[in-house]
Amino acid sequence: MLKGFRDFVMKGNVIDLATAVIIGTAFSAVVNALVTNVLMPFIAGLVGSPNFDDFAVWNFNGNLVQFGVLLTAIVNFLLIAASVYFVIIVPMNHIIERRNRVLGITPGQEAVDPQIALLTEIRDSLRTHQ
Numbered sequence: 001m002l003k004g005f006r007d008f009v010m011k012g013n014v015i016d017l018a019t020a021v022i023i024g025t026a027f028s029a030v031v032n033a034l035v036t037n038v039l040m041p042f043i044a045g046l047v048g049s050p051n052f053d054d055f056a057v058w059n060f061n062g063n064l065v066q067f068g069v070l071l072t073a074i075v076n077f078l079l080i081a082a083s084v085y086f087v088i089i090v091p092m093n094h095i096i097e098r099r100n101r102v103l104g105i106t107p108g109q110e111a112v113d114p115q116i117a118l119l120t121e122i123r124d125s126l127r128t129h130q
Helices: 002-010 012-047 067-103 114-128
Strands: 057-060 063-066
Touching (some): 002 012, 057 067, 063 067
């Protein structure tokens, strides 16, 4: 039973997943700092408040319905998504595109596994000889 657990933990995908979680956790501090210390103060300068929690509060039979809290969460989500897109995704796409140009890889051209290429060649050869 312990050997099976050790084999499971030592698989490449488990190690890759653990590394991704660790890097993601560390990078979340960068994204949160960007949103909290750069983007939200900028929005506060434009609209006067860094959050909308007190916006559209409605008293319903003694219970507060706070649409502003939802609005703040939506704005925070959109800011984080935009930060990740413009700080990570766009630059990585440019780096990958530049690397592919240097290597002579055209868009849509995929690297084919040599074993699959060989099997495909054998299959096609067998079809022509029948």
